[in-house]
Amino acid sequence: MSNPLKTHLVNGGILSAEDYVRAEAVSAKDECTLLYAIEKLAIVEEEKLLDAFSKYYRIPKTNINQMDIPKGIIELIPKDMALKHRVVPIDRAGNNIIVAMGDPRNLDAMNAIRFTVGFFPKPVLASEARLTEALEKYYGRLLDIKESSGDDTQVNKKGEKERVDIATKDKGDGPIIKLVNQILMQCLQRKASDIHIEPYETSLRVRLRIDGVLAEIARPPVSMKAPLISRIKIMASLDIAETRLPQDGAINISIGGKPIDFRVSTVPTVYGEKIVMRILDKSSLQVDMTKLGFEVDELQKFKTSIVSPFGMVLVTGPTGSGKTTTLYSALQELNQESDNIMTAEDPVEFNLEGINQVGMKSDIGLNFASALRAFLRQDPDVIMVGEIRDLETAEIAIKAALTGHMVLSTLHTNSATDTISRMLNMGVETFNLVSALTCVTAQRLMRKICANCRVVDESVTPKVLADLGIHPQYASKVKAYKGAGCANCNGSGYKGRVAVHEVLKLSDPVREAILDGAASMRLKKIAMANGMRTLRQSALNKMVQGITDAPEVTGSTTPDSDDNSGSAAA
Helix, strand or coil: CCCHHHHHHHHCCCCCHHHHHHHHHHHHHHCCCHHHHHHHHCCCCHHHHHHHHHHHHCCCECCHHHCCCCHHHHCCCCHHHHHHHCEEEEEEECCEEEEEECCCCCHHHHHHHHHHHCCEEEEEECCHHHHHHHHHHHHCCHHHCCCCCCHHHHHHHCCCCCCCECCCCCCCCCHHHHHHHHHHHHHHHCCEEEEEEEECCCCEEEEEEECCEEEEEECCCHHHHHHHHHHHHHHCCCCCCCCCCCEEEEEEEEECCEEEEEEEEEEEECCEEEEEEEEECHHHCCCCHHHCCCCHHHHHHHHHHHCCCCEEEEEECCCCCCHHHHHHHHHHHHCCCCCCEEEEECCCCCCCCCCEEEECEHHHCECHHHHHHHHCCCCCCEEEECCCCCHHHHHHHHHHHHCCCEEEEEECCCCHHHHHHHHHHHCCCHHHHHHHEEEEEEEEEEEEECCCCEEECCCCCHHHHHHHCCCHHHHCCCCCEEECCCHHHCCCCEEEEEEEEEEEECCHHHHHHHHCCCCHHHHHHHHHHCCCCCHHHHHHHHHHCCCCCHHHHHHHCCCCCCCCCCCCCC
16 A cells, blocks of 8 residues: 655655654654654654655644744643643634644644634644643643642542543543543633534534633534434433433533533434533632622622521522522522521532532422422521422412521512512512512623723713713713733633622512502612612623623613613713
């Protein structure tokens, strides 16, 4: 069988046929590239060798040792990936990242880079000796590549189920296993909340939800559709033979010694099963209430409400607005040896030490209402209900709040005052609601401007600010900012998210208005007159502080009214 590379090198006078055979033997023995093997044998000058391989592969070469690569470029590829695949990023051009490597045929490396960085890798050829020097220069010596490996032993000593670490166990794995592992690792590395794997007639799309926005990261060949979906279903302990019905499962693994769980959901579509995986990373759970985005006065209202001996506190907002995080933070604040705290969740997302958590199983009749009834016989001090979905659950929760328990729950409504209307429309008695309800907080998540590339947004004029809701008297004094886009934020201009809140603590005027049958808009005006800051006002405050930008304000909140007299000010 012909060997084009051998022909190219031997006929080109780069090395003899005997030297080529010697290099092949070294390559097989040391499990390294042929280029590296020839370098080790020192039978050809480095520059001449690079020229030959560059011509053969038809890619440019680079003298990486003569470069001073910016830190922002180096940080595009994580240290463990750079060391594992022996690649060094040297530049970025639009949607492409230029990487120096010794083996441009290494598709595993190319796919890993594509998944991790979100840019298309463009290889340039570098000598393996210079790559080693560059890896040590920019990423440090190889000795600390497994610096976090001790975590697995601690986990196992606690008696937890042993997890496979996909960051280290890939030797001998096939392309599908490697692809799935790369997708899961990138979800963690890029701080994504969800992975979407979507089959179409002639393509397969993989997207990550990063800071609340879906972004495509890859389009694997459509031939990978069936094996890719089957692999994920096997990892999630789902029935791979069942493709006609939705299924739910979980993947429990480790990534770099860190235990990570994924909640997996499948649904049959026209062209195959779509899979959505929600990452559950306990280490990223923010249970410090001071870091949830509350303004000082809002946090004080919320805290005084949840520490009451009885009553009901509701957290509202659309799916993905951070309600669960706020509730867990509240539970952690209340978590004391002296109190019995019980939760009904669907499903239990994070395990909290010292709290009795119950997962719902509707197929056997264990729903929120039945769990609440059982809780009332368990001598609880604090009860958390994942969501109030119907009148039965609402009535039992209100009964618990009226009989000396603190009840926390969520509802899907657009604002704090809409929550009251929703409860009344469910059929809850007005007097019982007014007596039980202590506080309602509505919230949204907004993307934060990347601190690394934040610049003044000249397009946001005083008129635009006034239209947003800032009092005209202050609009000329406010500076709006935006993210210009950089390597730190993958060119998006955003990095991370922050919550904005509308905290309605039920005062006597608000209670009287509810008893009088006031509509939601009138309740809102009364609440604002009594010190409630609306979602739009909270969002404007975050913009004035330079945390978020004008498009996020308009995209996440609605105007209060045409009267801006109570609007946020600088």
